[in-house]
Amino acid sequence: MYPMIKIEGVRHAYQTPTGPLPVLDGLEMSLDEGGFVAVVGPSGCGKSTLTRLVSGLMKPDEGRVMLHGEIVAGPRSTVGMAFQNPVLLEWRSILQNVMLPLEIVSNSLSKTERVERARYLLSLVGLEGFEDKRPSELSGGMRQRASLCRALVHKPEVLILDEPFGALDAFTREDLWQTMHKVKEQESFTGVLITHDLREAIFLANQVIVLSGRPARTQYVLDVPDTGPRDLEHLYTPEAAEMLAILRHQIEIAQGRAPSDQEVA
Amino acid sequence: MSLRSAFVPASALIVFLLLWEGLVRANGWPNYKMASPSDLGPAFTKHWDLFLVMSWQTLWRTVVGLLLAIVVGTGLGMLMGFSRLMRDALYPLLVGFNAIPKATVVPIVALMFVGQHDFNTILIAFMISFFPIAVSVSIGLSTLEPEYRDILRSLGASQATIFWKIALPKTLPEFFGALKVAVTLAFIGTNLMEIVSPHGRGLGALFDSGKTNSDYPLMFAVLVMLAFLGIVLFYVVVFLERIFAGWADR
Ligand SMILES: Nc1ncnc2c1ncn2[C@@H]1O[C@H](COP(=O)(O)OP(=O)(O)O)[C@@H](O)[C@H]1O
Ligand SMILES: [Mg+2]
Numbered sequence: 127m128y129p130m131i132k133i134e135g136v137r138h139a140y141q142t143p144t145g146p147l148p149v150l151d152g153l154e155m156s157l158d159e160g161g162f163v164a165v166v167g168p169s170g171c172g173k174s175t176l177t178r179l180v181s182g183l184m185k186p187d188e189g190r191v192m193l194h195g196e197i198v199a200g201p202r203s204t205v206g207m208a209f210q211n212p213v214l215l216e217w218r219s220i221l222q223n224v225m226l227p228l229e230i231v232s233n234s235l236s237k238t239e240r241v242e243r244a245r246y247l248l249s250l251v252g253l254e255g256f257e258d259k260r261p262s263e264l265s266g267g268m269r270q271r272a273s274l275c276r277a278l279v280h281k282p283e284v285l286i287l288d289e290p291f292g293a294l295d296a297f298t299r300e301d302l303w304q305t306m307h308k309v310k311e312q313e314s315f316t317g318v319l320i321t322h323d324l325r326e327a328i329f330l331a332n333q334v335i336v337l338s339g340r341p342a343r344t345q346y347v348l349d350v351p352d353t354g355p356r357d358l359e360h361l362y363t364p365e366a367a368e369m370l371a372i373l374r375h376q377i378e379i380a381q382g383r384a385p386s387d388q389e390v391a
Numbered sequence: 392m393s394l395r396s397a398f399v400p401a402s403a404l405i406v407f408l409l410l411w412e413g414l415v416r417a418n419g420w421p422n423y424k425m426a427s428p429s430d431l432g433p434a435f436t437k438h439w440d441l442f443l444v445m446s447w448q449t450l451w452r453t454v455v456g457l458l459l460a461i462v463v464g465t466g467l468g469m470l471m472g473f474s475r476l477m478r479d480a481l482y483p484l485l486v487g488f489n490a491i492p493k494a495t496v497v498p499i500v501a502l503m504f505v506g507q508h509d510f511n512t513i514l515i516a517f518m519i520s521f522f523p524i525a526v527s528v529s530i531g532l533s534t535l536e537p538e539y540r541d542i543l544r545s546l547g548a549s550q551a552t553i554f555w556k557i558a559l560p561k562t563l564p565e566f567f568g569a570l571k572v573a574v575t576l577a578f579i580g581t582n583l584m585e586i587v588s589p590h591g592r593g594l595g596a597l598f599d600s601g602k603t604n605s606d607y608p609l610m611f612a613v614l615v616m617l618a619f620l621g622i623v624l625f626y627v628v629v630f631l632e633r634i635f636a637g638w639a640d641r
Contacts, residue, residue, distance in 0.1 A: 202545075211536060213542070230546045260638065
């Protein structure tokens with residue numbers, strides 16, 4: 127069995143007017159089907175670049191990015207994406223926004239089946255009754271929920287979330303964490319979540335990857351036990367506190383604010 | 392349209408006309424200084440056939456110039472919006488071209504295409520009005536959030552799909568905003584040509600004949616007619632905007 131996502135020895139540099147900017151160097155990742163990985167690291171280290179590699183929007187200079195053991199050669203419609211900016215189209219209703227990918231990805235769904243699929247997802251994330259509203263009539267958290275539905279509507283194998291809750295207030299964000307667990311129960315996908323919130327990482331993921339500062343390599347991998355739905359109390363258990371302490375320490379190393387473990391030893 | 396929304400502008404118009412009339416009478420200005428609204432009626436009835444013909448000529452040439460400006464402006468806007476290289480190359484050129492007062496271009500165009508009065512007039516109407524359209528379309532396209540592109544491209548959408556589904560509709564509010572400006576500009580262009588190089592056609596020529604005959608009420612009547620045509624065309628654009636970009640109305 128191949129892992130769902132496998133990244134091996136990836137190096138990548140952007141060509142800029144002032145010369146190449148190395149962004150990734152020694153990126154490794156392996157994630158089984160149905161898994162959920164959270165990627166954390168200093169800002170500007172190359173996290174979004176990682177998502178663009180997995181989604182096939184870019185090819186790495188060196189190394190391999192594979193889905194199902196198959197090298198990613200270009201965009202593939204088996205990927206769904208959502209970003210910090212929900213970018214909903216203002217001239218479409220929420221329902222039509224969610225259905226957008228179905229207009230592009232070839233599928234055999236009839237019009238009614240598409241509407242049903244979109245309505246089902248909207249009710250799953252708690253947006254029942256908002257189908258005919260315009261994006262501007264929704265709050266930031268609701269828009270992010272709709273954006274999540276759009277990313278899922280074509281049943282992608284891989285769901286990529288690039289800091290999707292980063293711009294939301296703390297309460298709305300925690301609400302959305304619960305929603306994510308609900309969605310994970312009902313839909314089958316392999317998740318990649320970019321985040322800068324360590325609590326979010328251990329609450330949602332079964333694997334947390336810490337990237338070093340730019341150029342990023344995989345610096346640390348943490349396995350999170352017990353990944354089923356749970357309430358926020360779990361973030362205040364001793365196990366959670368320990369994981370958070372480890373991650374915080376790793377982030378400090380990545381930022382260069384603490385000596386790396388090798389240097390200490 | 393509700394009674395109120397018709398009543399308010401109508402009363403504003405009446406108040407404006409009364410003030411104008413009052414101003415002229417209070418100062419005892421003769422007609423050659425400033426005509427009053429009460430002089431306009433006779434001027435219109437005396438020359439109503441001329442007004443009909445000339446208005447039509449001014450209107451159709453303005454509209455054709457405007458349509459040309461829409462086609463060329465949108466094309467240039469697309470070039471500059473999608474290609475960084477094209478933007479860097481064309482933008483300074485367009486700005487420079489736009490900065491030239493069109494009154495100076497009128498005699499040049501009139502000499503270049505002697506006798507082709509319709510063509511010349513349309514050309515000036517076009518030249519004066521395509522710039523805001525080109526700029527707004529290019530800004531609309533180049534400020535498209537990269538996330539849209541990523542979402543659609545990751546699903547395998549072509550550039551054309553991205554343009555039709557997202558870039559084009561997203562640009563419509565800016566486009567119509569620019570079109571409202573362009574309408575007014577196109578009228579200025581048409582009239583410039585008609586006044587500076589009169590061939591006895593259009594409201595500009597009628598204005599010019601009023602000048603040569605010292606028929607001041609006629610000149611003022613032409614101004615009012617121009618304002619009226621401008622308003623009509625402006626609201627045609629507003630109407631189209633409601634249909635095609637009504638969603639941007641918040
Ligand atoms: N298309 C690009 N061209 C040049 N440099 C880029 C490009 N995209 C990102 N970068 C640079 O690469 C680095 C990593 O970017 P990114 O992957 O977006 O980081 P992160 O998501 O971790 O904040 C940043 O310094 C960014 O400025
Ligand atoms: Mg990023």
